[in-house]
Amino acid sequence: xxxxxxxxxxxxxxxxxxxxxxxxxxxxxxxxxxxxxxxxxxxxxxxxxxxxxxxxxxxxxxxxxxxxxxxxxxxxxxxxxxxxxxxxxxxxxxxxxxxxxxxxxxxxxxxxxxxxxxxxxxxxxxxxxxxxxxxxxxxxxxxxxxxxxxxxxxxxxxxxxxxxxxxxxxxxxxxxxxxxxxxxxxxxxxxxxxxxxxxxxxxxxxxxxxxxxxxxxxxxxxxxxxxxxxxxxxxxxxxxxxxxxxxxxxxxxxxxxxxxxxxxxxxxxxxxxxxxxxxxxxxxxxxxxxxxxxxxxxxxxxxxxxxxxxxxxxxxxxxxxxxxxxxxxxxxxxxxxxxxxxxxxxxxxxxxxxxxxxxxxxxxxxxxxxxxxxxxxxxxxxxxxxxxxxxxxxxxxxxxxxxxxxxxxxxxxxxxxxxxxxxxxxxxxxxxxxxxxxxxxxxxxx
Amino acid sequence: xxxxxxxxxxxxxxxxxxxxxxxxxxxxxxxxxxxxxxxxxxxxxxxxxxxxxxxxxxxxxxxxxxxxxxxxxxxxxxxxxxxxxxxxxxxxxxxxxxxxxxxxxxxxxxxxxxxxxxxxxxxxxxxxxxxxxxxxxxxxxxxxxxxxxxxxxxxxxxxxxxxxxxxxxxxxxxxxxxxxxxxxxxxxxxxxxxxxxxxxxxxxxxxxxxxxxxxxxxxxxxxxxxxxxxxxxxxxxxxxxxxxxxxxxxxxxxxxxxxxxxxxxxxxxxxxxxxxxxxxxxxxxxxxxxxxxxxxxxxxxxxxxxxxxxxxxxxxxxxxxxxxxxxxxxxxxxxxxxxxxxxxxxxxxxxxxxxxxxxxxxxxxxxxxxxxxxxxxxxxxxxxxxxxxxxxxxxxxxxxxxxxxxxxxxxxxxxxxxxxxxxxxxxxxxxxxxxxxxxxxxxxxx
Numbered sequence: 097x098x099x100x101x102x103x104x105x106x107x108x109x110x111x112x113x114x115x116x117x118x119x120x121x122x123x124x125x126x127x128x129x130x131x132x133x134x135x136x137x138x139x140x141x142x143x144x145x146x147x148x149x150x151x152x153x154x155x156x157x158x159x160x161x162x163x164x165x166x167x168x169x170x171x172x173x174x175x176x177x178x179x180x181x182x183x184x185x186x187x188x189x190x191x192x193x194x195x196x197x198x199x200x201x202x203x204x205x206x207x208x209x210x211x212x213x214x215x216x217x218x219x220x221x222x223x224x225x226x227x228x229x230x231x232x233x234x235x236x237x238x239x240x241x242x243x244x245x246x247x248x249x250x251x252x253x254x255x256x257x258x259x260x261x262x263x264x265x266x267x268x269x270x271x272x273x274x275x276x277x278x279x280x281x282x283x284x285x286x287x288x289x290x291x292x293x294x295x296x297x298x299x300x301x302x303x304x305x306x307x308x309x310x311x312x313x314x315x316x317x318x319x320x321x322x323x324x325x326x327x328x329x330x331x332x333x334x335x336x337x338x339x340x341x342x343x344x345x346x347x348x349x350x351x352x353x354x355x356x357x358x359x360x361x362x363x364x365x366x367x368x369x370x371x372x373x374x375x376x377x378x379x380x381x382x383x384x385x386x387x388x389x390x391x392x393x394x395x396x397x398x399x400x401x402x403x404x405x406x407x408x409x410x411x412x413x414x415x416x417x418x419x420x421x422x423x424x425x426x427x428x429x430x431x432x433x434x435x436x437x438x439x440x441x442x443x444x445x446x447x448x449x450x451x452x453x454x455x456x457x458x459x460x461x462x463x464x465x466x467x468x469x470x471x472x473x474x475x476x477x478x479x480x481x482x483x484x485x486x487x488x489x490x491x492x493x494x495x496x497x498x499x500x501x502x503x504x505x506x507x508x509x510x511x512x513x514x515x516x517x518x519x520x521x522x523x524x525x526x527x528x529x530x531x532x533x534x535x536x537x538x539x540x541x542x
Numbered sequence: 543x544x545x546x547x548x549x550x551x552x553x554x555x556x557x558x559x560x561x562x563x564x565x566x567x568x569x570x571x572x573x574x575x576x577x578x579x580x581x582x583x584x585x586x587x588x589x590x591x592x593x594x595x596x597x598x599x600x601x602x603x604x605x606x607x608x609x610x611x612x613x614x615x616x617x618x619x620x621x622x623x624x625x626x627x628x629x630x631x632x633x634x635x636x637x638x639x640x641x642x643x644x645x646x647x648x649x650x651x652x653x654x655x656x657x658x659x660x661x662x663x664x665x666x667x668x669x670x671x672x673x674x675x676x677x678x679x680x681x682x683x684x685x686x687x688x689x690x691x692x693x694x695x696x697x698x699x700x701x702x703x704x705x706x707x708x709x710x711x712x713x714x715x716x717x718x719x720x721x722x723x724x725x726x727x728x729x730x731x732x733x734x735x736x737x738x739x740x741x742x743x744x745x746x747x748x749x750x751x752x753x754x755x756x757x758x759x760x761x762x763x764x765x766x767x768x769x770x771x772x773x774x775x776x777x778x779x780x781x782x783x784x785x786x787x788x789x790x791x792x793x794x795x796x797x798x799x800x801x802x803x804x805x806x807x808x809x810x811x812x813x814x815x816x817x818x819x820x821x822x823x824x825x826x827x828x829x830x831x832x833x834x835x836x837x838x839x840x841x842x843x844x845x846x847x848x849x850x851x852x853x854x855x856x857x858x859x860x861x862x863x864x865x866x867x868x869x870x871x872x873x874x875x876x877x878x879x880x881x882x883x884x885x886x887x888x889x890x891x892x893x894x895x896x897x898x899x900x901x902x903x904x905x906x907x908x909x910x911x912x913x914x915x916x917x918x919x920x921x922x923x924x925x926x927x928x929x930x931x932x933x934x935x936x937x938x939x940x941x942x943x944x945x946x947x948x949x950x951x952x953x954x955x956x957x958x959x960x961x962x963x964x965x966x967x968x969x970x971x972x973x974x975x976x977x978x979x980x981x982x983x984x985x986x987x988x
Contacts (some may be wrong), residue, residue, distance in 0.1 A: 146546070193546045194556070475576075
């Protein structure tokens with residue numbers, strides 16, 4: 097066949113990029129599990145009736161059809177399947193379906209592909225990987241779960257080989273209470289207007305607040321001043337109080353936000369900071385308390401790459417309601433733009449640490465035995481695919497970024513060469529291990 | 543909404559089962575990488591034209607449609623997408639698409655979901671995970687690649703927490719050469735008849751060989767005798783020679799099969815054996831040399847759970863041909879029947895090793911600090927979700943199989959209780975680590 101061309105919106109990573117992606121996924125998994133979050137994988141498909149319940153993104157769903165489907169299968173909406181477009185809808189369905197078997201509070205992480213038939217552009221793909229954590233309760237879920245998911249994701253993000261990340265936290269109760277306290281009749285309309293603050297000049301948002309949310313000029317100004325407040329400790333609460341608005345919901349939201357920020361701001365590293373940012377609203381209707389967004393330095397145009405919050409009803413079967421709190425990190429939408437700009441450096445394109453050089457094809461079994469000895473202590477080893485001149489075998493390693501070439505000697509001894517420095521030294525296959533920093537490929541933000 | 547029900551053919555594992563699946567996938571990955579195989583993930587979709595090229599399983603493909611697709615998109619076969627039904631077709635496409643960027647021989651492993659719209663039954667699902675390894679060459683690929691993929695998969699299978707596995711190896715050149723050597727006019731027809739040997743009585747296969755492959759009775763008997771030969775060392779070759787058939791292709795195939803068997807038979811463990819088995823043919827047309835199948839003890843009705851072989855042309859762009867050799871392990875089709883019969887025991891349903899008990903809600907920050915200390919040395923720790931009576935907190939751990947509960951004491955010291963034995967001892971959060979065997983959940987074949 098002719099050489100195929102890439103499909104727009106379906107990114108595929110090179111072997112070296114995949115090593116970086118695996119490092120990110122391994123780091124996320126290790127962090128999530130260290131906090132006791134269990135892994136879950138749901139099927140890729142849901143009945144279309146499930147996927148379209150929220151209505152808002154129906155046009156983005158991929159619908160499935162078996163090439164030779166039975167006619168009755170095609171007609172039945174409960175039997176028509178679509179690919180899931182996020183990991184929250186399938187998780188909510190999984191919780192309802194298995195509620196009798198699960199232990200609550202149920203803490204799970206889920207790292208899977210999702211699909212959306214959107215028009216592709218940078219940071220927006222038709223197939224992409226998400227990494228979600230959620231805690232879900234049976235009937236009730238204490239507020240400390242909000243603090244915990246923030247801490248877990250903050251700790252994970254601080255370990256990723258990415259440009260600096262900034263987590264922004266807010267609280268829906270806080271802003272709704274504020275709007276109600278200053279006399280807004282329609283808090284949701286105020287929120288929709290304030291949500292445009294990153295896209296429109298302040299004057300335009302102010303005009304919207306007056307025209308569409310029914311505020312007077314003073315009220316609109318207070319809303320804009322609230323949205324400018326941010327901070328990494330409890331002192332932001334004083335700035336909010338100083339605006340003079342009072343409401344019980346505002347008090348509750350302020351206290352919650354202070355607790356989250358005091359727990360995550362100390363987790364700051366050179367790659368991660370967390371702040372209370374009172375401009376963050378999240379458009380989605382189902383959030384009812386804490387909300388999270390995250391920006392990556394130099395890639396602000398991607399929008400938030402890690403978002404979530406508290407929802408009082410993740411799922412409900414009529415008899416019971418399951419409240420939850422969760423955060424979702426967009427793995428593909430974070431990594432693909434970084435790869436495209438060469439902003440993540442990977443030291444090699446294979447797991448291999450050592451290539452065992454082959455003097456002639458007849459010595460392959462002996463070289464495999466050396467490789468097996470080295471593997472037994474956790475070193476990734478290949479035997480050279482051919483007995484070409486040693487210079488060519490070294491280039492085989494070099495082209496892949498493999499740091500060491502091993503040379504069995506005629507007298508039964510062995511030598512190992514670091515092809516970066518050229519240094520070649522005697523070595524014993526029953527004891528040699530590579531330097532710890534060479535055991536895995538290095539993956540660093542560039 | 544009402545409680546949802548499972549979708550037939552789309553298995554979802556419980557948290558404990560998922561821990562077992564992860565252990566299997568981690569073991570496969572670690573083994574594959576220790577031999578220098580690089581991870582690859584391809585997109586889930588291919589143009590329908592690609593998926594239907596082989597023709598044979600077209601009715602099983604899931605076709606995708608965007609809910610609000612453009613009309614021209616619907617008409618264009620190159621733009622109509624389907625979910626991949628194996629990992630070989632997308633890998634072949636990936637190799638062609640990226641041949642200019644890849645280093646050959648290219649050794650990759652790929653662990654992903656695949657989809658087939660088949661009628662579901664045990665061991666046959668509509669969505670399932672496969673784990674593939676392949677080595678592909680640019681124009682040529684030395685035979686030792688066949689030996690290597692057999693060794694890698696044999697080593698991996700020997701480490702899996704499964705009932706005993708038996709890898710059966712054969713060689714297409716051997717059997718084709720044998721059929722040609724005894725005078726068969728249509729070696730493919732002979733192979734199709736012999737391939738029924740597990741399903742039909744010997745007499746019936748003999749009748750097929752005469753009626754459909756045009757053999758006489760003596761020739762048919764020789765074919766049946768060949769198919770009964772098996773062995774774990776080179777001696778099987780003597781049995782083949784004793785049948786008195788000669789052909790250059792037979793010689794070549796015999797030598798190759800001896801080399802594979804001599805390399806993998808010594809990797810036998812109490813959970814894994816490998817044999818030359820001259821009855822194995824693999825139905826698929828594209829195999830041209832080594833072929834592999836694998837049966838699981840007590841689950842023979844599943845058929846082969848790990849299969850593959852050599853194909854002289856994995857892919858071709860007209861100018862160049864890429865030969866390959868690979869093996870594919872059916873992860874879901876192996877695990878789901880074992881889970882259904884309770885044949886894999888997992889010690890807990892969460893990664894957590896320790897629950898830090900909570901005397902009162904006010905001590906949560908102090909308990910989180912203890913948890914952070916324990917996590918710093920790689921222990922998975924949860925703080926109790928509530929300050930219920932200690933008996934209830936111990937039951938929280940017990941219900942999940944978590945082995946330890948940690949008790950901060952009023953005097954600032956600490957104690958840790960092994961809730962399996964009831965033993966409670968003083969412990970220091972800055973140095974304590976669990977016994978090595980408790981660090982991860984245990985996963986054992988039952």
